[in-house]
Amino acid sequence: MHTKKILSLPLNYTVSEIPSGCCGMAGSFGYEKEHYELSQKIGNQVLFPTIEKANDKVIIVANGTSCRHQILDGVGEIARHPIEVLYEVLNNSLKS
Numbered sequence: 001m002h003t004k005k006i007l008s009l010p011l012n013y014t015v016s017e018i019p020s021g022c023c024g025m026a027g028s029f030g031y032e033k034e035h036y037e038l039s040q041k042i043g044n045q046v047l048f049p050t051i052e053k054a055n056d057k058v059i060i061v062a063n064g065t066s067c068r069h070q071i072l073d074g075v076g077e078i079a080r081h082p083i084e085v086l087y088e089v090l091n092n093s094l095k096s
Contacts, residue, residue, distance in 0.1 A: 020046035
């Protein structure tokens with residue numbers, strides 16, 4: 001909720017939250033060999049298909065390290081931390 005609010009601050013940005021709940025990684029759970037398959041199944045329920053349908057202009061954002069790793073493993077997309085996105089917006093506005 002706070003992340004969505006923060007990312008809504010930059011002008012010309014529209015934020016959509018993926019209603020997926022847990023990404024399937026759950027901290028170290030998905031890193032463990034015996035949980036990897038289940039972890040991927042959880043990601044494939046909502047998260048992965050939603051990201052795969054997104055167009056090229058969509059910036060994928062995730063707070064957690066494990067969530068960003070899960071997205072990279074699951075769909076090959078780099079998810080950025082919210083602060084990275086805000087930094088880029090601020091940096092670009094200072095250059096203008």
